[in-house]
Amino acid sequence: MSGGFWSRTAARALRRFGPLLALALMCAALSLLSEHFFSLDNLLNVFRQSAVNALLALGQLVVIITAGIDLSVGSILGLCCVLAALALKAGAPSALGIALALGAGAGLGAVNGLLYTKLRLPHPFIPTLGMMNVARGLALVITGGFPISELPAGFRYWGAGALWGIPAPVAVVVGFCLIFHLLLTRTTPGRDLYAIGGNRQAALLCGVPVDGRLILAYTLSGLTAGAGAVVLAGRMNSGFPLAGAGAELDSIAAVIIGGASFFGGVGTVLGTLVGALIMGVLRNGLNLMNVSAYWQTVVIGAVIVAAVWVDVVRQRAAAGR
Amino acid sequence: MSVWVLAAAVLAGPGCGRSGPNKKLEIVLVTKALDSEFWQRLKAGAEQAARGDPQVRLAVLAPEREINIDQQVAILEDQVLKKVSALAVAPAGVAEVLPVLEKARAAGIPVLIVDTDLPWPHRVGFVGIDNRLGGRMAGEYVLQALGGRGKVAVIRGVLGVATQEDRLAGFQEVVSKAPGIQWVGAQPANSERALGMSVMENLLTRHPDLKAVFATNDQMALGAMEAIAARNLTGRIVLVGFDAGREAVRAVLAGRMNAVMAQYPERIGRRAIEEAIKAARGRPVERFVDVGTALVTRENAHEFLR
Numbered sequence: 126m127s128g129g130f131w132s133r134t135a136a137r138a139l140r141r142f143g144p145l146l147a148l149a150l151m152c153a154a155l156s157l158l159s160e161h162f163f164s165l166d167n168l169l170n171v172f173r174q175s176a177v178n179a180l181l182a183l184g185q186l187v188v189i190i191t192a193g194i195d196l197s198v199g200s201i202l203g204l205c206c207v208l209a210a211l212a213l214k215a216g217a218p219s220a221l222g223i224a225l226a227l228g229a230g231a232g233l234g235a236v237n238g239l240l241y242t243k244l245r246l247p248h249p250f251i252p253t254l255g256m257m258n259v260a261r262g263l264a265l266v267i268t269g270g271f272p273i274s275e276l277p278a279g280f281r282y283w284g285a286g287a288l289w290g291i292p293a294p295v296a297v298v299v300g301f302c303l304i305f306h307l308l309l310t311r312t313t314p315g316r317d318l319y320a321i322g323g324n325r326q327a328a329l330l331c332g333v334p335v336d337g338r339l340i341l342a343y344t345l346s347g348l349t350a351g352a353g354a355v356v357l358a359g360r361m362n363s364g365f366p367l368a369g370a371g372a373e374l375d376s377i378a379a380v381i382i383g384g385a386s387f388f389g390g391v392g393t394v395l396g397t398l399v400g401a402l403i404m405g406v407l408r409n410g411l412n413l414m415n416v417s418a419y420w421q422t423v424v425i426g427a428v429i430v431a432a433v434w435v436d437v438v439r440q441r442a443a444a445g446r
Numbered sequence: 447m448s449v450w451v452l453a454a455a456v457l458a459g460p461g462c463g464r465s466g467p468n469k470k471l472e473i474v475l476v477t478k479a480l481d482s483e484f485w486q487r488l489k490a491g492a493e494q495a496a497r498g499d500p501q502v503r504l505a506v507l508a509p510e511r512e513i514n515i516d517q518q519v520a521i522l523e524d525q526v527l528k529k530v531s532a533l534a535v536a537p538a539g540v541a542e543v544l545p546v547l548e549k550a551r552a553a554g555i556p557v558l559i560v561d562t563d564l565p566w567p568h569r570v571g572f573v574g575i576d577n578r579l580g581g582r583m584a585g586e587y588v589l590q591a592l593g594g595r596g597k598v599a600v601i602r603g604v605l606g607v608a609t610q611e612d613r614l615a616g617f618q619e620v621v622s623k624a625p626g627i628q629w630v631g632a633q634p635a636n637s638e639r640a641l642g643m644s645v646m647e648n649l650l651t652r653h654p655d656l657k658a659v660f661a662t663n664d665q666m667a668l669g670a671m672e673a674i675a676a677r678n679l680t681g682r683i684v685l686v687g688f689d690a691g692r693e694a695v696r697a698v699l700a701g702r703m704n705a706v707m708a709q710y711p712e713r714i715g716r717r718a719i720e721e722a723i724k725a726a727r728g729r730p731v732e733r734f735v736d737v738g739t740a741l742v743t744r745e746n747a748h749e750f751l752r
Contacts, residue, residue: 161528170527174520191597270605270634274541285545342503361542367604367636368511412524413506417480418517 131445143435144383144399148389149405155287155410162410169292172358175405177202177369179398180353181376182383183305184234184346186397189380190309191342192322192389193249197256198350199372203365204260205230205354209280210273210364219279226358227351233260234347238340249343257373264366272365276358283358294356298398301352305345306394318342322389378425379404382432403428447706466520471501471531471726473719475560476521476540477508482637482665483691484711488561492534495723502723512604512637515539522546526553531726534573534718536561540606556725560718562609570725573718573735577609580707581616581662584686587705587741588621588658591684595626596657601645603637603667610637613662613688632655635666642669650677660683664694664706671689671703690742690750706742713737736746 156163179260181198188195209226213219233256240252286293309315310325320328329335359365384401385392404425411421452748475492477485489506496504507525509517524532528645533555537543544566550557551568559569590596598621603610614632621627630653635641642661650673659674659706661667667687674683682703687694690708697703717735725731742750 164527167524167527170523174523177516272541272606273538274606360545361516361519361539362545363539365515365539365540365542365606367518370513408520409524412507412521413528415474415507418508418510418514418521419480 126282129226140162143395143401143439144432147432148399148403148406151406151410155406159410161413167409167413169290169295169411171402171405172295172298173292174409175401176292176298177353177357177360178372178375178379178404179298179394179401180301180349180356180366181369181372182379182397182401183301183394184349184371185376186316186380186383186394187305187309187345188205189377189385189387190322190389190392192325192341192387193339193342194253194377195234195237195346196250196335196345196373197260198346198353198376199374200257200264201230201233201258201347201350201371202354202357202372203367204264204267205351206231206358206368207268207273207366208364209275209354210358211267213276213280214273219277219282221324222280223283223355228346230351230354231344231348233255234307234350235344236349237339238343242336242339243383253343257330261366261370263294263406266271266370268364268366268368268371272363274363276362276367278356279358281362284356284361286359288297289298294360297356301349302394302398308345309394314338314341319390322391348349375404381429384432384436386436398421400432462527469501471723472544473497473502473532473722474503474525474530474533475504475506475534475536475715475718475722475746476518476525477506477560477694478507478512478518479510480508481511482663482689483693484634484664484689484709487691488536488711490689491543491712491717492598492719493715495716495719497603499723502719504719509538509741512538515542519543519546519672523549526550526555529553530555532556532558534558534560534722536566538604538607539606540564543650547655551680556731558722558725558731561714562607565607570645571721571731571733573714574713574719575709575739576610576736576738577612578616578619580688580709581613581618582620583616583739583741584613584688584705584707585617587685588617588660588684589627589741591625591704592627593622596654596686597628597630598658598660599630599637599649599653599656601642601659601661601669601670603634603659603666605634605661610662616620617660617702623690635661635669637665639664639669642666643649643673644669646670646673647676649752650674650679650714654684660686660688662688664689665689667703667706672698673749675702692751695747695750697741698744699751701744704743708740708742712735 205226209222212225213222237252241249263268283293317333379400383396496502519630556570559572561574563572587682635645638656664687685703687706689708694706721731
């Protein structure tokens with residue numbers, strides 16, 4: 126009995142801290158491989174470069190916990206970038222530009238959730254795939270394909286600024302992480318999301334308002350895409366319509382590397398943050414070693430498969446009791 | 447612990463000779479992508495220039511695709527952090543890359559702009575071609591080939607980027623003066639072959655009487671060429687590309703493409719690194735190195751296959 130307890134504890138610890146351990150090992154290895162890696166400047170650099178993916182991954186996590194998927198986050202980010210940039214160019218104050226990006230993101234996310242639940246589309250893949258194309262198309266239509274550059278300093282602060290040496294995007298990510306962590310672990314709607322992902326029928330029978338919670342999940346995913354848009358447009362000093370192309374896959378990768386299960390019901394904010402950092406650290410470290418972007422893609426692909434494989438091994442070990 | 451220290455010492459070994467009188471120069475060339483012959487040849491030219499100087503260590507890096515501007519910015523940030531001796535950059539965007547170029551300047555790294563110029567007064571120089579002139583030459587060829595009459599369209603790369611804007615502007619400047627030319631418009635295809643093909647298919651559907659197309663790079667021209675061939679219109683639509691990679695030149699020889707504007711990517715890469723080395727050593731750099739452009743047609747195409 127005590128053996129079962131210990132192996133269960135070990136399995137739980139591996140799930141919780143496995144990604145963190147992997148990140149630590151990776152940092153140690155890269156410190157040895159590149160003299161430039163382990164410096165405060167570079168670590169801040171990694172955080173800055175990972176911020177957008179981390180934000181998208183937070184929303185993606187909420188959706189994946191419900192056993193769903195959101196393919197539209199990259200395109201929603203692109204459209205929000207463009208909308209905010211256009212508003213700012215038209216003379217809107219920075220706060221309004223930010224509110225517009227967040228609002229549009231949440232709104233488009235809510236549309237995803239409504240399409241999925243109210244139209245009874247067979248899988249979230251469908252509405253979010255549709256939204257992925259619609260949002261990207263609209264971003265291109267609105268701008269005619271041109272980037273909208275030179276944004277006001279107040280808006281750029283959230284992507285390019287810093288407070289007491291801490292980059293503003295890092296503060297945004299930490300803030301969102303705290304809110305999402307509390308929401309998922311300390312509130313009824315948050316715990317309902319895990320219940321839906323674990324067993325939707327059971328959740329429904331227990332009186333969980335499944336449709337409402339799912340709409341909430343996709344709205345939150347859209348919201349983080351809007352926040353990602355504020356950070357990215359600020360960082361790049363531009364709202365460009367192709368922003369975030371392919372970002373949905375990076376966000377899914379971060380969530381999966383971070384230990385969440387594609388079958389729903391499992392996943393933590395800390396794990397997802399670590400997943401995004403693992404990807405950021407990998408890309409940064411490989412950049413510092415002058416490894417081509419093509420090889421970086423190969424490495425990240427291998428890491429995704431390895432991360433899930435570790436999870437499969439762990440589950441099999443746990444089920445073997 | 448001691449194992450780690452040993453490992454660190456071994457790994458740090460090759461980099462240790464960097465201080466002292468025989469200081470290694472670390473030059474980094476960051477292009478928009480490496481997914482076409484143009485960038486590969488530019489890279490080859492750069493490497494050739496670096497081989498001539500034993501003190502120079504060159505790295506050529508690029509994002510996966512030309513549209514991944516944020517990836518290029520991340521690559522540049524990481525190089526700035528390493529405090530490399532000089533950067534040569536073919537910027538994938540304009541306003542998007544300016545912040546990181548400013549960071550390079552703040553870190554005391556000289557930045558040379560390659561291929562695509564951008565309005566940044568602090569660049570130490572620009573190496574490339576006069577793209578507007580190239581666009582004008584393409585326009586004059588099309589006017590002549592059409593006898594000054596017919597519907598004309600352009601397939602262009604990413605919007606807002608100087609090379610693309612200049613080629614288009616030069617082309618338009620010429621064809622807009624001819625009263626018999628009917629301007630259909632310029633459609634973006636992100637400098638990618640597959641997009642070039644589908645944009646051309648759409649153009650042919652909407653304008654069955656289209657007479658000429660200028661694609662502002664080879665990849666899009668080759669895509670457009672396949673779309674034209676699929677409708678058995680080869681030879682009946684004047685098609686002009688830009689870059690003159692081997693595949694495009696062969697297509698010109700085979701009569702599948704009418705003409706292509708030549709760039710000399712090896713020369714651009716070589717001159718860029720020569721100038722970047724000068725900049726890294728604190729020597730004066732030429733403000734604008736124009737490596738020249740030429741019109742390639744069936745008559746002179748064989749010269750460009752050597």
